[in-house]
Amino acid sequence: MRKTRLSFSAVSIEDKKPANNEIGAEKGHRIPERRKPSKSSTYQYTKKSFGPKRGTNRNWNNNKTGFRNERENKILPPAEGVVRIIPLGGVEEIGKNMTAIEIGDDIIVVDAGMQFSTDETPGVDYVIPNTTYLEERKDRIRALIVTHGHLDHIGGVPLVLSRIGNPPVYSRNLSVLMMRKRQAEFPQLPKVNENIVEKDSVIMCGKIKIRFFGVTHTIPDSMGIIIETPNGWIVTPGDYKLDQVDGIVSKEEEKEYSIFDKAKVLLLMTDSTNIENEGFSLPEVKVHQGLENLIRKLNSRIIIAAFASHITRLAHIVAFAESIGKKIAIDGRSMKTNIDVAIEAKLFEPKKGTIIPLEEIDNYPPSKVVVLMTGAQGEEFAALNRAANKTHTKFALHKGDTIILSASVVPGNELQVQKMKDGLTRQGVRIISYRTAGEDFIHATGHGNQEDVKWLHRKTHPKFFIPIHGWHSMLVRHKELAMELGMSEENIVVPDNGSIIEISADGEKINLRKEKAPSGLMMVDGISVGDTQDVVIRDRVMLAQDGMFVIIAIVDQNTGRLKKSPDLISRGFVYLKENQELLRQARILIKKGVEEGMLKRSARAEGNGENGIDLDYIKANLGETLSKFLYQKTAKRPLVIPVILGI
Numbered sequence: 001m002r003k004t005r006l007s008f009s010a011v012s013i014e015d016k017k018p019a020n021n022e023i024g025a026e027k028g029h030r031i032p033e034r035r036k037p038s039k040s041s042t043y044q045y046t047k048k049s050f051g052p053k054r055g056t057n058r059n060w061n062n063n064k065t066g067f068r069n070e071r072e073n074k075i076l077p078p079a080e081g082v083v084r085i086i087p088l089g090g091v092e093e094i095g096k097n098m099t100a101i102e103i104g105d106d107i108i109v110v111d112a113g114m115q116f117s118t119d120e121t122p123g124v125d126y127v128i129p130n131t132t133y134l135e136e137r138k139d140r141i142r143a144l145i146v147t148h149g150h151l152d153h154i155g156g157v158p159l160v161l162s163r164i165g166n167p168p169v170y171s172r173n174l175s176v177l178m179m180r181k182r183q184a185e186f187p188q189l190p191k192v193n194e195n196i197v198e199k200d201s202v203i204m205c206g207k208i209k210i211r212f213f214g215v216t217h218t219i220p221d222s223m224g225i226i227i228e229t230p231n232g233w234i235v236t237p238g239d240y241k242l243d244q245v246d247g248i249v250s251k252e253e254e255k256e257y258s259i260f261d262k263a264k265v266l267l268l269m270t271d272s273t274n275i276e277n278e279g280f281s282l283p284e285v286k287v288h289q290g291l292e293n294l295i296r297k298l299n300s301r302i303i304i305a306a307f308a309s310h311i312t313r314l315a316h317i318v319a320f321a322e323s324i325g326k327k328i329a330i331d332g333r334s335m336k337t338n339i340d341v342a343i344e345a346k347l348f349e350p351k352k353g354t355i356i357p358l359e360e361i362d363n364y365p366p367s368k369v370v371v372l373m374t375g376a377q378g379e380e381f382a383a384l385n386r387a388a389n390k391t392h393t394k395f396a397l398h399k400g401d402t403i404i405l406s407a408s409v410v411p412g413n414e415l416q417v418q419k420m421k422d423g424l425t426r427q428g429v430r431i432i433s434y435r436t437a438g439e440d441f442i443h444a445t446g447h448g449n450q451e452d453v454k455w456l457h458r459k460t461h462p463k464f465f466i467p468i469h470g471w472h473s474m475l476v477r478h479k480e481l482a483m484e485l486g487m488s489e490e491n492i493v494v495p496d497n498g499s500i501i502e503i504s505a506d507g508e509k510i511n512l513r514k515e516k517a518p519s520g521l522m523m524v525d526g527i528s529v530g531d532t533q534d535v536v537i538r539d540r541v542m543l544a545q546d547g548m549f550v551i552i553a554i555v556d557q558n559t560g561r562l563k564k565s566p567d568l569i570s571r572g573f574v575y576l577k578e579n580q581e582l583l584r585q586a587r588i589l590i591k592k593g594v595e596e597g598m599l600k601r602s603a604r605a606e607g608n609g610e611n612g613i614d615l616d617y618i619k620a621n622l623g624e625t626l627s628k629f630l631y632q633k634t635a636k637r638p639l640v641i642p643v644i645l646g647i
Contacts, residue, residue: 081505089129106206114155128156138165147238218446231507232266272470332374378416388423399428547572
């Protein structure tokens with residue numbers, strides 16, 4: 001029996017004869033295999049053939065948000081003396097921050113973050129910046145410099161490094177420890193070349209001199225970066241806010257930023273996350289005071305839900321609870337990991353016995369226990385949400401417990417947070433959120449508001465400005481603010497991911513080039529990483545919206561007729577038992593399409609002196625016909641998968 005090569009979901013079984021390439025191989029000759037153009041094995045009613053599609057998320061050819069393998073025209077290196085800046089992530093979203101700075105033969109990469117999956121990438125684990133531009137120039141990458149240890153800045157480090165030649169990584173102690181924890185999740189990848197720097201360190205990366213300065217954020221060891229050029233400094237503080245009271249910054253912070261008093265800053269690139277918020281951001285010290293007040297005066301058992309990344313806040317809670325004789329239990333893998341890292345970094349040192357296992361909290365009076373939990377955003381499998389749903393195997397809420405939600409609600413999470421709060425209150429607990437805490441502040445952002453941003457602009461007095469870290473509307477608002485402060489519009493560039501921005505050799509002009517670096521989504525899906533998974537993601541979205549319809553037809557290749565009535569399978573499309581008439585009509589259409597197609601192709605093959613029947617043609621024709629038929633009958637567009645077996 002000979003098995004003919006067919007695309008997936010089309011199988012033919014015939015009398016076996018040696019194929020031409022097999023005969024050639026037997027004689028010692030290599031015969032090139034004849035390949036047919038690849039064809040999809042799935043079909044769906046489309047605008048091209050039958051009318052417009054429903055929904056707005058199906059423009060798979062949009063290289064801003066779609067999933068194309070972008071290979072742009074060859075981008076020439078920057079001219080001598082020109083400074084090239086390419087934001088590769090973080091300027092069309094909040095997440096996956098990464099920027100490349102290219103001067104001469106040297107490239108410096110700042111941050112390599114990740115972004116969690118969205119509705120546009122169903123089933124994908126997370127998304128990292130597109131590294132195509134850097135992969136093509138990996139021999140010139142001198143360093144990856146990481147500003148701080150949050151996942152939107154370090155989450156992609158292991159995978160990015162392996163793709164860009166594993167250059168040395170520079171960051172402060174805590175950030176290095178957190179990257180080490182992240183790297184441990186990928187044991188198959190090369191070891192990271194770690195280098196710990198301090199906030200006043202000066203290093204050489206190739207011919208580029210780089211120095212650092214300390215900034216205030218919600219995680220310790222955050223730092224800003226200064227890249228020296230002949231025409232002035234390129235400055236990016238990373239994520240920051242001001243440690244201020246009534247607009248007066250702390251002495252420590254004044255000292256850190258005094259480096260810019262007499263400096264010539266060529267370019268400022270800075271955070272736009274809270275650019276729409278007026279005033280100064282709330283200082284973290286007030287949050288510490290608010291939490292202290294609540295922990296001190298509440299006589300109930302206290303559960304505090306916070307972001308695991310707010311290490312400074314978590315460490316303060318542990319230290320204060322310990323000082324007044326309370327025990328601390330920690331629940332949530334990421335929170336346990338981050339506290340362990342903070343202890344390893346000697347940011348705080350709790351006494352032995354202060355931190356107790358979650359299973360032992362009932363051994364202590366409720367007033368003597370504080371539980372730190374993940375799940376302030378209502379995440380499905382986070383500790384607090386499992387407690388709300390009564391699915392937590394090691395922890396149960398008690399009537400009278402007090403839950404402090406020490407986090408704001410991330411836009412888009414409102415409904416899941418509300419459902420979680422409902423589940424909590426049904427169990428008789430009291431909830432204190434950042435909106436209901438009264439004078440006791442329990443949460444503050446880690447990003448500067450408008451007045452923080454204005455202060456930084458005035459302090460650095462840059463010649464050029466590129467807003468980063470935010471959605472496009474945020475970047476535009478940041479541009480407007482810079483212009484309100486007196487900066488010329490021609491000296492500001494609002495980028496997209498992949499934008500190529502250049503500062504002239506004389507330092508007098510900034511220019512946005514027409515060419516773009518590849519910027520399509522780089523998706524991490526299981527063990528696969530790439531920007532070529534557009535078909536997979538498209539099919540997932542289609543399946544989620546309209547389901548699938550599978551046709552299995554067995555054909556007698558001698559007669560061209562069906563051996564039996566075709567089998568039909570529906571998943572997420574229609575309930576078969578309630579749609580018998582639809583199935584009857586579909587079977588008639590399938591029988592007619594298959595048998596007529598078999599006869600036509602057989603006749604054509606004989607006329608051309610060919611041998612065999614093209615089942616791929618039959619399958620494609622059947623898929624398109626059934627897609628149109630199902631839409632006409634149901635106004636739905638299921639993914640149609642025809643499977644034709646030739647016997």
